[in-house]
Amino acid sequence: MSAPGLYQAAAGPSSAPSAPPTYEETVAINNYFPTPPAPMPGPTTGLVTGPDGKGMNPPGYYTQPMPVPNTNPITVQTVYVQQPVSFFDRPVQMCCPSCNKMIVTQLSYNAGALTWLSCGSLCLLGCIAGCCFIPFCVDALQDVDHYCPNCKALLGTYKRL
Structure with missing residues (x-):
């Protein structure tokens, strides 16, 4: 009725208290590993007779698959993230997005809105x-255009007005 080693309450005040179960009994350590079935006499069909007398397949044993080595070489691509460049009336050192070289921009001056307003103001003054x-x-x-000295690409413009 009761399994040995399990803790039972005392039946009466005169009985001596029994020891509590051990840790292994409580947690049932080592009971989760499958044990190979005992060989059964009978036909060798690969079936094992279960407790109810019916045939059943033997328990399967699982192994962890080995990782397959990757035969493809790893390619590493370096990506440079460039902050937005603010163009003013001075040359700027930057990486050209067109030719991907580190450059100092060349400047070109063009007449812009401030140039024409200044000209008109001077005409009104006589x-x-x-x-x-x-x-x-x-x-x-004048407005300033920034060019790459290597590939001559227009990189940006600084407008004064």
Whole structure:
């Protein structure tokens, strides 16, 4: 009725208390590993007779598959993340997105909105005799284009107005 080694309550006040079960009995250590079935006499069909007398397949044993070595070589691609570049009226050192070289930009000055407004202002002030064209000669009043010296690609423009 009761299995040996299990803790039972005392039947009466005069009986001596029994020891509690051991850790192995409580947790049932080593009971989770399958044990090979004992050979049974009978036909060798690969079936094992179960407790109810019917045939059943023997328990399967599982092994962890070995990893297959990868025969493909690993290719590493280096990616450089470049922060957005702010273009002003000075040369900028950067990596050219067109030719992927480290460069210092070349500057080109073009007449922009500030140049034309300065010219118009000088005309209104009475500088009609050619002095109104002075803003077209002053780089500080013109827009700036940044070019790559290697591939001549336009990298950006700084507009003064």
